[in-house]
Amino acid sequence: MDKRKKRDFRVLNNESEYEKKLRRHRMRVGGIIFLLFVFLVIATVAVILILKYRGYQHYEVIDEQKMEMISEAQFYDYDGDILKVSKNGAILIGTDGEKLFNVSYEMNDPIVDICGSYIAVAGSKASDVYILNASGLKGHIVLTRKIRAIEVASQGTVAVLTEDNGTYYINLYDTEGNELVEGAMHLTNTGYPLTMDLSYDSKILAVSIVDISTGRVRTTLNFYNFGSVGQNEIDNKVSSYTYEDTVIPRVVFFENGHAVAVGDNKVIFYKGNEVPEEDTCLELATVIRAIAYNKEYLALICEPKKEELEEGNVSEDSHVLCVYNSGAREIYREIFADVIEDVTFLKNNDIFIDRGGRGLIYSINGTKKFEGDFAESVIALASGKATNEYYILYRNRIQRVRLKR
Numbered sequence: 001m002d003k004r005k006k007r008d009f010r011v012l013n014n015e016s017e018y019e020k021k022l023r024r025h026r027m028r029v030g031g032i033i034f035l036l037f038v039f040l041v042i043a044t045v046a047v048i049l050i051l052k053y054r055g056y057q058h059y060e061v062i063d064e065q066k067m068e069m070i071s072e073a074q075f076y077d078y079d080g081d082i083l084k085v086s087k088n089g090a091i092l093i094g095t096d097g098e099k100l101f102n103v104s105y106e107m108n109d110p111i112v113d114i115c116g117s118y119i120a121v122a123g124s125k126a127s128d129v130y131i132l133n134a135s136g137l138k139g140h141i142v143l144t145r146k147i148r149a150i151e152v153a154s155q156g157t158v159a160v161l162t163e164d165n166g167t168y169y170i171n172l173y174d175t176e177g178n179e180l181v182e183g184a185m186h187l188t189n190t191g192y193p194l195t196m197d198l199s200y201d202s203k204i205l206a207v208s209i210v211d212i213s214t215g216r217v218r219t220t221l222n223f224y225n226f227g228s229v230g231q232n233e234i235d236n237k238v239s240s241y242t243y244e245d246t247v248i249p250r251v252v253f254f255e256n257g258h259a260v261a262v263g264d265n266k267v268i269f270y271k272g273n274e275v276p277e278e279d280t281c282l283e284l285a286t287v288i289r290a291i292a293y294n295k296e297y298l299a300l301i302c303e304p305k306k307e308e309l310e311e312g313n314v315s316e317d318s319h320v321l322c323v324y325n326s327g328a329r330e331i332y333r334e335i336f337a338d339v340i341e342d343v344t345f346l347k348n349n350d351i352f353i354d355r356g357g358r359g360l361i362y363s364i365n366g367t368k369k370f371e372g373d374f375a376e377s378v379i380a381l382a383s384g385k386a387t388n389e390y391y392i393l394y395r396n397r398i399q400r401v402r403l404k405r
Helices: 015-053 306-311
Strands: 058-066 074-078 081-086 089-093 099-104 110-115 118-123 128-133 136-142 146-152 158-164 167-173 185-187 192-198 204-211 218-225 237-244 250-253 259-262 266-271 277-283 288-293 297-302 319-325 330-336 342-345 351-354 358-362 368-373 380-383 389-393 397-404
Touching: 058 368, 074 110, 074 380, 081 110, 081 380, 099 128, 099 136, 110 146, 118 146, 128 146, 128 158, 146 192, 158 192, 167 192, 167 204, 192 250, 204 250, 204 259, 237 266, 259 288, 259 297, 288 342, 297 342, 319 351
Parallel strands: none
Antiparallel strands: 058 397, 074 081, 081 089, 089 099, 110 118, 118 128, 128 136, 146 158, 158 167, 167 185, 192 204, 204 218, 218 237, 250 259, 259 266, 266 277, 288 297, 297 319, 319 330, 342 351, 351 358, 358 368, 380 389, 389 397
16 A cells, blocks of 8 residues: 555635735736846946946047148037037038038127027127028028127027117017017117127026226126016016126026026026026135036136135145036035136036146036046047047047047
């Protein structure tokens, strides 16, 4: 007789018990899948953070395109491509070295403004305004008065400051040259307009006016609203602020509608998309040497403060980089031991710092992504598609490079 113990088999004819076992099985499988998903997310984030925050000291050239010798001109990062503006015309150069458009004109001392996909170019003390986008020429406006300044909005609207026999006028035009604001704002007996800026949606215009008629320097910053809010105001002016013993040579609108005025001894941030109001005023105890900005951030290059020099922490040759967001919050601050020649925001919010043949690239959070020497003097630098890829424009060639350790 077989004394081996027989296995006890049961038939699960209870439907509720079967469902419980099936549910437990599904939960176990679901838990395993969830854990695998969490692992993949963590691994992906870790890779992204490593690529984002790691530092590099070298780069390798992936490919290179020869170009015609670059003459005297101005260069701008235009959505990752490079815009060249000279007295003979505007050329958009792709990252492969190809000319994406070539608009010819003749003008001395061209004035350039870029907002979103639109570009405005005009000749200082001339009468022509050229409006361009990625496809080339979109409009050409011929005025009767001498142009002093231009600003373009993201949809192509252009604000033009003109002068005639000591009287200043501000008009807004569309790309076809139609006047959008009925009549002109006459700036008479109020001082000299130093600078202006137009909001991204073209609704608000800021104008900085300096006055020395009292024997002291004072700057008045006027805000004009061309929407329904400003229709019942004289000359559409909705707010105005005056600063004694201050010169304000730069006003900037951010994409969210906030604005900032950069003066010789203070930086003032404003909020309000209809009626701008002063929000934060930063008193400066130092000299600003250069500024850079994009649609979200402001960067200042300053000399070290007097107390920093007295403490011996820095030298007189040192420069300080401060970066702020549109809400006046300081993102980071960095001290450099020697002179900074130029600072530029790239398309991906990286900051390129030129120190005369030696370059640095910082991410917007203050992480130093690269510090190293370039082959020769850099004309312009643009960010590539990959996290650690960039395009370097030299006098007669453009290189696509990848950062490496």
